[in-house]
Amino acid sequence: MAGIRLNSAGRVIRFAHDGREAPDTAMPASTTVAVTLDEEEIGTVWLERPGPPSALDQLLLERLALATASVVERYGPAHTTMADPALVELVISAGTDEPARNRALRLMGFAAELPIRVVAVHSPVAIDRIGSLICPDRPVKAATVADVGVILATTVDAARFPPEVRAGIGAADSPDRSWSEARTALRFTTSRIPIIHHDDLGALSVLDRIPANLLQDNADIAAIDRIASRPEDLDTLDAYCTTGSLRRAADLLHLHHSSVARRLENLGRTLGFDLTAPPDSCARASH
Numbered sequence: 001m002a003g004i005r006l007n008s009a010g011r012v013i014r015f016a017h018d019g020r021e022a023p024d025t026a027m028p029a030s031t032t033v034a035v036t037l038d039e040e041e042i043g044t045v046w047l048e049r050p051g052p053p054s055a056l057d058q059l060l061l062e063r064l065a066l067a068t069a070s071v072v073e074r075y076g077p078a079h080t081t082m083a084d085p086a087l088v089e090l091v092i093s094a095g096t097d098e099p100a101r102n103r104a105l106r107l108m109g110f111a112a113e114l115p116i117r118v119v120a121v122h123s124p125v126a127i128d129r130i131g132s133l134i135c136p137d138r139p140v141k142a143a144t145v146a147d148v149g150v151i152l153a154t155t156v157d158a159a160r161f162p163p164e165v166r167a168g169i170g171a172a173d174s175p176d177r178s179w180s181e182a183r184t185a186l187r188f189t190t191s192r193i194p195i196i197h198h199d200d201l202g203a204l205s206v207l208d209r210i211p212a213n214l215l216q217d218n219a220d221i222a223a224i225d226r227i228a229s230r231p232e233d234l235d236t237l238d239a240y241c242t243t244g245s246l247r248r249a250a251d252l253l254h255l256h257h258s259s260v261a262r263r264l265e266n267l268g269r270t271l272g273f274d275l276t277a278p279p280d281s282c283a284r285a286s287h
Helices: 057-075 085-092 098-107 127-134 175-187 198-209 212-216 219-228 231-243 246-253 257-271 279-286
Strands: 002-006 012-015 031-037 040-047 117-122 140-145 148-153 166-169 195-197
Touching (some): 031 057, 166 175, 175 195
Antiparallel strands (some): 117 166
16 A cells, blocks of 8 residues: 655545555555655655565655655645635745745645735635635635735736725735735725726835835825825715816715815815816915
8 A cells, every 4th residue: 555645735645556545444654755845844655565665665655755746846735725824924924035935835836937926905705715716727825914815826817806805916026025015005995996906006106115204294194194084085085086077076976066076175275275276276386
């Protein structure tokens, strides 16, 4: 009899000498060899031979261990979207060295040549379901790290996110940088723009790197902060800036245009300039 056990899956596979799956009753192992991948033990292979081991048993098992490690590296240990949060955190952490990062990816089933996209998610929908939706036919893993959903995927179809989900999608090749980008993009999502690619932020992404004390000392930022404390005003400002039109903003908010005009007038007083004035007028007012 020959047996294989993978630590991550916890499943034991045993085969008889004729190649058929063996019954559950096992004999004591006569020879055992560890299965290693990237210098980490990921399982065990063994033979169950009555009597003393054969002279070639060790060589046979070493070949079986190499074949098992190759299969795990290529296809992954399990067909499940959920992943160990500790492994996911290793992949996205800036402090992880590359060998450890690659080892964690392979333990989750990502082959070395596969590109990895990282998505940061806030959602009432189960994180594993989202992963299966946006990457249905290729490797994908999901976990929650520090109250944020993390999805590692080889492809991301942004059109397949459920409507109640907010997500930021990283673009960098390195998973740790992609995670940083994904979190930044997530911060800019709104109910009207729930899914944002980091590449689409442009210069806005720089705002995330400005020290908080500098922002707090800026009069315009302080004014916007006062607006942010009033959800109705913030929603109006977002709708108007998104559409660029008072009437289209009113349609979006399901309000009469005169109600939106009054709100914008009040917002202008807070910000110190007329939001509906031509751009050159706004520029003069802001000075």
